[in-house]
Amino acid sequence: MAHGSSTTPEDDFVITPTRPGEEKGSWSSVIQDLLFTVDHKKLGLMYIGSGLIFFVIAGLMAAAIRLQLAIPNAHFLEPDVFNRFFTMHGTAMVFLVGMPIIFGMANYLVPLMVGARDMAFPRLNAFGFWMFFFSAWFLYFSYFAGPGLYNAGSAPDVGWFAYSPLTSKAFSRGHSSDYWTLALLASGVGSIATAINIIVTTISLRCKGMTLGRMPLFVWTFLVVAFLVIIAIPPLSACQIMLLLDRYLGAKFFDTQAGGSAVLWQHFFWIFGHPEVYILILPGFAAMNEIVPVFSRKPIFGYPIMVGANVMIAFISLGVWAHHMFTVGMTSLGNSFFAISTMLVAVPTGIKIFNWIGTMYGGKIRFELPMLFCIAFLFQFLIAGLTGVMLSVAPFDWQLSDSYFVVAHFHYVLIGGLLFTIFATIYFWYPKCFGRMLSHKLGMWHFWLFTIGFHVTFFPQHISGFLGMPRRIYTYEAGRGWEIWNMMSSLGVILQAAGILIFVWNLIYSYRKGKIAGDDPWDAWTLEWATTSPPPDYNFEKTPEVRSRRPLWDLKHPDDPDWKYE
Amino acid sequence: MDQFINQPVSFAEEERPWRPPSLRKVGMLCLITTETALFSIFVVAYLFYMGKSLNGPYPHEILAFPWSGSIALIGSSFTLHAAEWFLKKGNRAMFHLWWFITIAMGAYFLYFTGHEWYEFIYHHHLTISTNVFGSTFYSLVGLHASHVVVGLILLSIILISSLRGKLHHDHHEHVEMIGWYWHFVDAVWIVVLTVVYILSAHY
Ligand code: HEM
Numbered sequence A: 001m002a003h004g005s006s007t008t009p010e011d012d013f014v015i016t017p018t019r020p021g022e023e024k025g026s027w028s029s030v031i032q033d034l035l036f037t038v039d040h041k042k043l044g045l046m047y048i049g050s051g052l053i054f055f056v057i058a059g060l061m062a063a064a065i066r067l068q069l070a071i072p073n074a075h076f077l078e079p080d081v082f083n084r085f086f087t088m089h090g091t092a093m094v095f096l097v098g099m100p101i102i103f104g105m106a107n108y109l110v111p112l113m114v115g116a117r118d119m120a121f122p123r124l125n126a127f128g129f130w131m132f133f134f135s136a137w138f139l140y141f142s143y144f145a146g147p148g149l150y151n152a153g154s155a156p157d158v159g160w161f162a163y164s165p166l167t168s169k170a171f172s173r174g175h176s177s178d179y180w181t182l183a184l185l186a187s188g189v190g191s192i193a194t195a196i197n198i199i200v201t202t203i204s205l206r207c208k209g210m211t212l213g214r215m216p217l218f219v220w221t222f223l224v225v226a227f228l229v230i231i232a233i234p235p236l237s238a239c240q241i242m243l244l245l246d247r248y249l250g251a252k253f254f255d256t257q258a259g260g261s262a263v264l265w266q267h268f269f270w271i272f273g274h275p276e277v278y279i280l281i282l283p284g285f286a287a288m289n290e291i292v293p294v295f296s297r298k299p300i301f302g303y304p305i306m307v308g309a310n311v312m313i314a315f316i317s318l319g320v321w322a323h324h325m326f327t328v329g330m331t332s333l334g335n336s337f338f339a340i341s342t343m344l345v346a347v348p349t350g351i352k353i354f355n356w357i358g359t360m361y362g363g364k365i366r367f368e369l370p371m372l373f374c375i376a377f378l379f380q381f382l383i384a385g386l387t388g389v390m391l392s393v394a395p396f397d398w399q400l401s402d403s404y405f406v407v408a409h410f411h412y413v414l415i416g417g418l419l420f421t422i423f424a425t426i427y428f429w430y431p432k433c434f435g436r437m438l439s440h441k442l443g444m445w446h447f448w449l450f451t452i453g454f455h456v457t458f459f460p461q462h463i464s465g466f467l468g469m470p471r472r473i474y475t476y477e478a479g480r481g482w483e484i485w486n487m488m489s490s491l492g493v494i495l496q497a498a499g500i501l502i503f504v505w506n507l508i509y510s511y512r513k514g515k516i517a518g519d520d521p522w523d524a525w526t527l528e529w530a531t532t533s534p535p536p537d538y539n540f541e542k543t544p545e546v547r548s549r550r551p552l553w554d555l556k557h558p559d560d561p562d563w564k565y566e
Numbered sequence B: 001m002d003q004f005i006n007q008p009v010s011f012a013e014e015e016r017p018w019r020p021p022s023l024r025k026v027g028m029l030c031l032i033t034t035e036t037a038l039f040s041i042f043v044v045a046y047l048f049y050m051g052k053s054l055n056g057p058y059p060h061e062i063l064a065f066p067w068s069g070s071i072a073l074i075g076s077s078f079t080l081h082a083a084e085w086f087l088k089k090g091n092r093a094m095f096h097l098w099w100f101i102t103i104a105m106g107a108y109f110l111y112f113t114g115h116e117w118y119e120f121i122y123h124h125h126l127t128i129s130t131n132v133f134g135s136t137f138y139s140l141v142g143l144h145a146s147h148v149v150v151g152l153i154l155l156s157i158i159l160i161s162s163l164r165g166k167l168h169h170d171h172h173e174h175v176e177m178i179g180w181y182w183h184f185v186d187a188v189w190i191v192v193l194t195v196v197y198i199l200s201a202h203y
């Protein structure tokens, strides 16, 4: 648009009235609609919905594990059922809960935030979802195979990282490892398809005026996540292909008797596995980047530095995988390299934490639910980061590797980090998706029960880890000083479960009875709030045009728009 | 208000037309990136296991430099280029000719690989389960060959639709993208050639 033209930003948006609860079709037409849809918003919700279902299933397994570990010498779970439960819990939480929910977030929000009508390749998008969906059920189907449900079938029992040679034909009889491999191979293909779609959408479908420097940080972060996915998933697929060749064609990749190497599996797995952790936590950062500014009433502090920090985190994360392998016995040069490169991640992460605090500092903070979850995130992620730096000190890791300290550390990352921002995301964008607010009162119950329950469960595990309790033991003797901490851990689960129940009830209840939200209930600044709640099929009646990082601020404050200062 | 961002600058940038990069190009670049990551792991596995086989046959006993196959595959990148050039000129007949030659050369490469495998399996008794050399060799070369197969299918689809008059101007980018893919498959072969037939030849 030429300088000095009389067009004001108002012309760029058409805000149509909200229409929540449009007439709903019959069940069969809804199901047909879901089966054949290529709409990014429906697929996004389908991702999140199925992710939440798997979250409940995997959570029940965690509860069963905790019940077994509550007291010494318990006989609630058979040892091999226990192995299947922790493996399926970990695998499901990473691949069937974390990944799909972040893809759901990206699917729903990225096209709206860049002012596009859909993802770049809508049919590929549907393909990605269904790949994930079927591979997930395929994995669970393993419970019905082999010795059936009572002995928990032939579900995978080799841990979520499936270390060789546990997975070799000799040690892993039957088909449990094949279920693991084939399911994750298929869902990997879907993830890569979706990630490519996200990249192409952000690069090629941005609306007029949305330069890279004006893209919401959420979108920037997901661009980095998608790049990590397309670089990190192929190594996993590669080593799974090798595993299949070993198991079916007698190849020797991981066969130590024939010159193969079990350590190579670890390298390949963690070349995927470590970046995967960042694939899971960066979306949390993405949500923080949008929610914190809106509830502090200030633009994000240090936008360009935040972009740089994301890129730097992604880059470093590709070079630190062997910090999971300090106990394998690498050279001291190797140990030093991976210890130092790991500590380096603390720099960009510290910058991000500093900038979020900088955004809040001096702002008019509103303690709405999304913001509460974000503040809890900040605190918990800090703890996770500190224990992470501790573990990156190789000699320290030699003491604590495979102990409950590690379990505590990664649950502070994955629950305290990822899950809390998933909650924040849902509270923040639910009104956009369904046109109604989630109940604040139920939300507060959810927040406090879950937060307290989370700390009661996982904080004591730092201590039981220090006291030498190994992870993945199915029971333990009395008298080692672990009882009290395990009992606390198990009791915390009750609070967490209560919180989750309230949350799920809130999702259902508010869908019908929630307060009508309006188009922009939080007075936010990014493009998705410029359309109706829920958005129409085509997202925007007229493709928007932006002139600054906060298009809706410009719209609401024609007297003092951001673009004047750009 | 906005002391943290935004220096006042001019509007000059708004006057440029808004043309983000094309969907297909970005998509193809992503696909190539992800494929590169996949191949890298197989290449690393090959390098890692070089000289670690506990029993023969060993690479130096059976590997022969694949001259004719390599010339065919690498040459097909040039014939593909020629075909694209004629397509741009609007010379359909020459486009068809060179495109067909490209397909033929790719197909010869596949035949060559198949023949090599036949020799290895039936005359030298090297299979994927013989030793780590067999495992890494067949998986790496096989992964590459499977990409050649996909490439040949794509190239054939273009040729057939063009012969049936279904290839129009707005398909030029499709043709170009398939070209990118083919060049990538070719580049991977150069890496495989170096790693398998040059670096490991004396082990
Ligand atoms: C919500 C409450 C949760 C509880 C009570 C819980 C509990 C547990 C327990 C008891 C273990 C087994 C530790 C062992 O013996 O090695 C475990 C392992 C694990 N959990 Fe969770 N967890 C929860 C949520 C999550 C979430 C949200 C994630 C990821 C997004 C996650 C990821 C993992 C992973 C990757 C493992 C390792 C599995 C393995 O060793 O193969 N968990 N969890």
Ligand SMILES: [Cu+2]
Binding pocket: A273, A274, A277, A320, A321, A323, A324
């Ligand atoms: Cu790591």
